Amino acid sequence: MQSIFYYNTEIGKIGIEENGAAITKIFFINEDLQEDISEKSETELIKEAIRQLNEYFQGKRNVFDLPLEPKGTEFQKRVWNALKEIPFGETKSYGDIAKIIGNEKAARAVGMANNKNPIPIIIPCHRVIGSNGKLIGYAGGLDIKEKLLKIEKNYNK
Structure with a gap:
């Protein structure tokens, strides 16, 4: 249940x-x-x-230690696993993630997988930004994405 x-x-x-x-x-x-x-x-x-x-x-934790079972396709799970490797306080572009998973032409598909992430924050899809450095797309809204990145920037010293 x-x-x-x-x-x-x-x-x-x-x-x-x-x-x-x-x-x-x-x-x-x-x-x-x-x-x-x-x-x-x-x-x-x-x-x-x-x-x-x-x-x-509160800036007291930068790594989560919880059992996770996100439901998704194999491609989505590869993307989500790559997201977990983005260090606290850092960002990557959709193209960067596509390269990390071995399919450099899949930036748009990475974006769709990012959008379907069922466990945001812990699987840090907020750390993925546009190739131009702009914040784009977030299930909780760009204001929440901005708050999460600000938390990480303020405590990543």
Whole structure:
């Protein structure tokens, strides 16, 4: 059974979902809450996830240590694994990620996979920017993407 719990955070209201073994989704309040398939329950794993997220928001954590099970295609999972390798406080372009996964012409497909990331922040899709250095696209909105990058810039010293 999926469990889900909602929290007010420094970046707004989020939901954290897990399947009994791993975190499966983190979403911003502007996304579909899927309450029909999830039990509202603050499990130990969800409590640990919000603890680590709060440490991240406060600049006390730059690496997450949680079991993750994002659902997606093999290509999406390759992209998401590459995102996890972007160091705290750094950014990469969609083209950079395409090169990292061995398909340098797949920048647009990387962008689509980035957009489908079910576990933002922990799988740091906010660290991917346009090749011109501009912030483009983020499920939580560009204002949240900007806040996350600012957190990392301020604490990456």
